[in-house]
Amino acid sequence: MALAAASSARGKESVPPPINGDFYRIADLLDPKERAVAKRVREFMESEVAPIIEDYWGRDQFPHEIIPKLAALDVHIAGVGYRGYGSAGGSWLLNGVLAMELARVDSSIATFWGVHTGLSAGSIYLCGDETQKARWLPPMMRWEKIGSFGLTEPLVGSAASGGMTTSCRREGDAWILNGQKKWIGNSTFSDINVIWARDEASGQVKGFVVEKENPGFSVEKIKTKMALRVVQNGLITLKDCQVPETDRLQNANSFKDCGKVLRMTRTGVAWFAVGCAMGAYEHALRYARERTQFGRPIAGFQLVQDLLVRMLGNVTACQAMMLRLAQLQDQGLMEDEHASLAKAYATVKCRETVGYARELLGGNGILLENHVARFVADAEAIYSYEGTREMNTLIVGKAITGLSAFV
Numbered sequence: 001m002a003l004a005a006a007s008s009a010r011g012k013e014s015v016p017p018p019i020n021g022d023f024y025r026i027a028d029l030l031d032p033k034e035r036a037v038a039k040r041v042r043e044f045m046e047s048e049v050a051p052i053i054e055d056y057w058g059r060d061q062f063p064h065e066i067i068p069k070l071a072a073l074d075v076h077i078a079g080v081g082y083r084g085y086g087s088a089g090g091s092w093l094l095n096g097v098l099a100m101e102l103a104r105v106d107s108s109i110a111t112f113w114g115v116h117t118g119l120s121a122g123s124i125y126l127c128g129d130e131t132q133k134a135r136w137l138p139p140m141m142r143w144e145k146i147g148s149f150g151l152t153e154p155l156v157g158s159a160a161s162g163g164m165t166t167s168c169r170r171e172g173d174a175w176i177l178n179g180q181k182k183w184i185g186n187s188t189f190s191d192i193n194v195i196w197a198r199d200e201a202s203g204q205v206k207g208f209v210v211e212k213e214n215p216g217f218s219v220e221k222i223k224t225k226m227a228l229r230v231v232q233n234g235l236i237t238l239k240d241c242q243v244p245e246t247d248r249l250q251n252a253n254s255f256k257d258c259g260k261v262l263r264m265t266r267t268g269v270a271w272f273a274v275g276c277a278m279g280a281y282e283h284a285l286r287y288a289r290e291r292t293q294f295g296r297p298i299a300g301f302q303l304v305q306d307l308l309v310r311m312l313g314n315v316t317a318c319q320a321m322m323l324r325l326a327q328l329q330d331q332g333l334m335e336d337e338h339a340s341l342a343k344a345y346a347t348v349k350c351r352e353t354v355g356y357a358r359e360l361l362g363g364n365g366i367l368l369e370n371h372v373a374r375f376v377a378d379a380e381a382i383y384s385y386e387g388t389r390e391m392n393t394l395i396v397g398k399a400i401t402g403l404s405a406f407v
Contacts, residue, residue, distance in 0.1 A: 049066065068143070079125070124194070149194050150194060153181055168206055174244050187234035204255075219236045
């Protein structure tokens with residue numbers, strides 16, 4: 001019986017199965033309308049982004065021409081998971097699947113989307129008052145105004161909650177901001193910049209919407225990056241930057257409020273890691289089918305199949321974890337530690353998976369034209385931003401032991 005099964009399997013080798021990193025069909029759990037959105041986004045990324053992204057990545061540039069194309073899509077993907085204000089709505093599972101689909105083709109475009117609709121618009125959605133949300137969110141949802149999110153500083157990353165040095169002080173009906181923010185995605189061309197600063201009077205962290213025309217605001221592009229080269233990261237300098245009180249996020253009055261935004265968006269970064277690993281696996285599988293050695297495709301070699309299955313196992317395990325996390329988020333049951341465990345685990349497995357893909361391609365794996373090198377490099381940035389593995393580990397560790405190991 002075993003021999004007959006093996007013979008039958010060999011007979012089917014002439015018709016290769018489709019390449020699909022969603023092995024357990026996680027996306028099938030979306031409702032029909034949401035599945036159509038995910039399908040359209042996949043089509044857009046494959047037709048509009050995949051053909052050009054290697055060139056832009058190599059040149060350290062952003063394809064601005066895709067922004068009006070995103071606005072003109074026949075599906076709405078800004079503000080997925082939000083309610084009202086021109087947002088797309090829908091489930092957090094849809095938000096996650098879209099994040100995965102974007103990163104499956106390019107992690108930089110996924111990050112651009114996540115910063116704009118997640119960190120920046122999400123800060124306004126969670127921390128703005130009704131007037132502010134009505135003012136800024138609709139144009140952001142229409143891609144007419146692009147947002148950035150300024151939290152990290154040149155000398156302060158993981159310690160932002162207690163060590164933030166960017167300051168703000170009230171002067172009449174305005175606030176004066178001083179300091180710098182580093183690694184701020186989208187900031188070289190963004191219209192709306194959410195800036196977090198510490199109040200000199202109270203010591204509490206407050207949030208502000210700083211527009212690019214505000215006096216005292218300037219930004220310098222960060223160059224020579226080895227990862228997420230399409231993302232335009234900037235060093236923002238605030239020198240006596242004047243912000244009216246009406247542009248202070250009225251419900252952002254401590255770092256806990258900033259933490260609400262980070263908890264929401266951290267799940268998206270975990271999905272980016274899954275998408276990045278998924279894309280690397282699919283490219284490696286395609287390469288293995290096309291690359292011949294010793295007169296046959298290397299996909300038929302045992303050691304190559306072992307690498308492919310290791311990759312697929314990592315991707316599928318992370319997808320299953322993210323599915324449950326999205327369910328908790330949709331049910332309003334997700335806690336900080338749930339998001340942190342997913343981000344820490346998925347990014348570790350992403351790193352491992354892209355490494356397997358590079359290994360499978362051999363020397364060709366370091367060439368940009370073979371795609372996998374981009375995923376290997378970009379995985380390094382995903383591993384670090386939105387909380388390092390170590391910081392997310394400590395969040396989970398505190399939750400499961402009841403003891404804080406933070407210094």
